[in-house]
């Protein structure tokens with residue numbers, strides 16, 4: 001048995017999900033004729049309180065299109081310094097949107113009005129890039145899945161709009177955040193112009209992300225998806241997995257969160273661990289003891305059939321998911337107790 005905790009993207013589709021995919025009614029989605037894609041897009045628009053939504057192959061594409069439709073070349077985007085759009089999308093913002101970024105520290109990645117306010121450029125000064133977007137991430141992957149409440153988001157959004165800034169959300173793990181806050185996802189539409197969510201993370205679909213948008217951005221978003229090469233044909237087979245995931249896998253995310261907390265607690269008590277960030281959702285991030293390196297620890301974990309991800313010079317990341325069972329949790333915790341260096 002291999003216990004793969006590198007990411008919540010490693011899951012296999014369940015038998016029931018595959019069954020739903022097999023029976024999907026499909027058509028050519030570039031012509032807008034795939035009924036299952038259309039159903040998924042309508043469902044997501046509703047879930048997020050947005051005017052429309054668009055199915056894409058990846059969350060990187062939905063983020064990149066989101067920023068593209070909200071900016072012009074030479075603009076500046078305000079985001080957390082460890083945000084996925086900046087750090088993990090291959091420099092896409094520079095290449096795709098020709099924008100600069102203003103990187104903020106945040107409170108475990110959560111941006112405040114005060115910090116944003118002091119980082120908006122003077123739009124009348126020709127020296128300075130034109131600040132046009134605030135991009136938030138919820139949950140924040142680089143900060144062990146910390147999350148915003150809707151009240152925090154409302155404050156940021158109302159302030160940003162008072163400064164004529166657009167709002168983008170990287171909600172790759174938005175449903176993990178909603179599981180903890182019990183906020184209604186449909187309220188999110190009030191506070192953002194574009195929202196990206198991933199179906200292939202904790203929700204367990206094999207492929208797919210959604211960009212939800214306000215009506216005014218739909219045409220440009222669909223044109224950009226074509227330009228980026230993301231227009232798919234009989235994509236309904238994949239969309240069916242997404243619909244199945246939204247209907248069946250949201251309610252169980254709390255199980256992943258419980259398991260992440262249990263892993264975090266076990267790590268806190270291990271001699272080879274220096275510190276553990278609070279596991280607020282399904283991500284555990286810890287620093288190895290000063291005498292060790294992530295590589296050394298990962299080699300030892302591998303010997304015990306546990307896979308994890310090196311996350312910096314000193315940190316290792318674990319992510320819980322649909323295929324991480326109670327049995328695996330017990331085995332992982334026992335291994336953490338057992339190993340020494």
Ligand SMILES: *Cc1c(COP(=O)(O)O)cnc(C)c1O
Nearest residue numbers: 058059060061084141170172198
């Ligand atoms: C995974 C992830 C994405 C999108 O990743 P893809 O692998 O391109 O689907 C975007 N934002 C965050 C925070 C993520 O964790």
